[in-house]
Amino acid sequence: MAFLLHQARFFTTVNHLRDLPATAQPEIAFAGRSNAGKSTAINVLCNQKRLAFASKTPGRTQHINYFSVGPAAEPVAHVVDLPGYGYAEVPDASKAHWEELLSRYLQTRAQLRGLILMMDARRPLTELDRRMIEWFEPTGKPIHALLTKCDKLTRQESTNALRMTKKGFDEYRAAGHTGELSAQLFSSLKRIGLDEAHELIESWIAPAEHAGEAEAAAE
Structure with missing residues (x-):
């Protein structure tokens, strides 16, 4: 099956x-702790080996990287790779810049359609993961968690993590969050959960097309 990604x-x-591109296409943001496997997951989802780069000094990269999705002449969306977070040796000034950049991007970017939150399946919902959710949840937009590296867990451990x-x-939800919150198991190495993640992300990028394909499949 061909995927836009x-x-x-x-x-x-x-x-x-101030340097965010003045583009109108929908954006899907990818966020996660340093070493949660975010860059690898983006590469696997986009079927490329070196599209997203993992920093050699985790937590030091304070940039937002944009990738166009769809035909080169007319992109339909952007994948947005946000800086990794949670690396202990980052200077305070870098942490402050990270918080300002990520929180304001997540809260104010009108083009943003949803957040893919990468969490190591062995340590899901850390304090910083929760902070990301709490920054983003007031927008009412969907959050989908990929519990990465699930191949390192037994089946029972994976079930418990999910x-x-x-x-x-x-x-x-009980506290009043109105946006969609969903989660799945994912492994870039074993390609676990790849189709499920593709389907969800593409439904955010092109919801009308996705709905049309679902209706055709049901007929």
Whole structure:
């Protein structure tokens, strides 16, 4: 099956909100702790080996990287790779810049359609993961968690991690969160959950086309 994400290419890098591109296409943001496997997951989802780069100094990259999705002549969306977070040795000034950049982007970017939140399946819903959710939830836009590296867990451990994450999301709903909150198991190495993630992301990028394909399949 052909996916729009397979037609992805580097677009631009920005380090300040004022430099965000004046594009109208929908954006899907990818966020996650340092070492949660975010860059690898983006590469696998886009069927490329080196589209997104993992920093050699985790937590030091303070840039937002944009990738165009769809035909080169007429992109239909952008994948937005946000800086990784949670690396202990980052200077305070870098942490402050990170918080300002990510929180304001997540809260104010009108083009943003949803957030893909990468969480290591062995340590889901850390304090910083929750902070990302709490920054983004007032927008009412969907959040989908990829519980990465699930191949490192047993089947029972994976089931427990997913159940715990969904229980955590239920608490946000009970507190009044109105946006969609969903989660799945994911492994870039074993390609677990790849089709499920593709389907969801593409439904955010091109909801009308996705609905049409679902109706055709049901007939």
